[in-house]
Amino acid sequence: MNAEQRQQEILAQLADQGEVNVADLSARFGVSEMTARRDIIQLAAAGLLVRTHGGAVSAASRSFEPLFALRSRTNADAKRLIGQAVAREVIDGQTIVLDGGSTGVAIAEALVGRNLTVCALNIRVADILSVDHATRLMIPGGMVRTGESSVIGSDAEASLRRYRFDTYVMTASAVDVGAGLTEWNVEDAAVKRAAKEVSRRTLVAVDSSKFGREAFALICGLDEIDLVVTDSSIATTHKNELSAAGAELLIA
Structure with a gap:
């Protein structure tokens, strides 16, 4: 699975659950925690999520329309x-x-x-x-x-x-x-x-x-x-x- 595919999966999980964890992503994708953290950093730089200690949460409230860039x-x-x-x-x-x-x-x-x-x-x-x-x-x-x-x-x-x-x-x-x-x-x-x-x-x-x-x-x-x-x-x-x-x- 390449970086683009991993990041789409991360966004899909955020849309469904509202948060992700670096350790869980590392195990799920079979990559190092550093690689999982790098995916999160790139998505955060694009404004598509908000980094937290050990993971990330969705950048958009689930009660309002998600941004086009996220969708x-x-x-x-x-x-x-x-x-x-x-x-x-x-x-x-x-x-x-x-x-x-x-x-x-x-x-x-x-x-x-x-x-x-x-x-x-x-x-x-x-x-x-x-x-x-x-x-x-x-x-x-x-x-x-x-x-x-x-x-x-x-x-x-x-x-x-x-x-x-x-x-x-x-x-x-x-x-x-x-x-x-x-x-x-x-x-x-x-x-x-x-x-x-x-x-x-x-x-x-x-x-x-x-x-x-x-x-x-x-x-x-x-x-x-x-x-x-x-x-x-x-x-x-x-x-x-x-x-x-x-x-x-x-x-x-």
């Missing part, structure tokens, strides 16, 4: 596979709305060069898709949310409602059978609801860590979407819950 390093391989699976679900010539976030970025990377019309709800996603002439890129009006680079506000919602899209590729902060699909930011959730309303099909792309959790603002219920794409680490209990709720599931 982009967490479950990166799973998000790449999800991006590729979503790309296979999209047909050339279609018009689609694409969300942002770290999963949205992975999907955008998988769609580069495709013959599509894409309405990007995030500036990072738009930048990725702007490199190839085959993809026609749209950006709705509105304000850009600092840090996340998502397009928000009533102008963005009104812009979306002037069109009818084939597919909306939605990302979400949390998925729960009872709570539905939720987002940390109220304005992001409002734009997502508008995108869903103007799309014939809604596909939700979320990595397995998002299941069984709730964020602050409701986007919609699971009965309002057509397909959920996730990675193979999804728990059997969550698979069964989705099936009972009538949601179609695709494992990347």
Whole structure:
């Protein structure tokens, strides 16, 4: 296991448990404590965790939205596979709305060069898709949310409602059978609801860590979407819950 893989595992453990210990990491990865400590130092320098005596704790409160820099390093391989699976679900010539976030970025990377019309709800996603002439890129009006680079506000919602899209590729902060699909930011959730309303099909792309959790603002219920794409680490209990709720599931 190389340093990048070890550090992703450290971030995944922090997201799940909130803390890590150098001695435990050394034993888990089969490396020296010095190597485990060096991984923690590098992640701390990037602002992705906070060092403690003998280990580290998460840099983000579990009651608030994690920073994009942290999310982009967490479950990166799973998000790449999800991006590729979503790309296979999209047909050339279609018009689609694409969300942002770290999963949205992975999907955008998988769609580069495709013959599509894409309405990007995030500036990072738009930048990725702007490199190839085959993809026609749209950006709705509105304000850009600092840090996340998502397009928000009533102008963005009104812009979306002037069109009818084939597919909306939605990302979400949390998925729960009872709570539905939720987002940390109220304005992001409002734009997502508008995108869903103007799309014939809604596909939700979320990595397995998002299941069984709730964020602050409701986007919609699971009965309002057509397909959920996730990675193979999804728990059997969550698979069964989705099936009972009538949601179609695709494992990347």
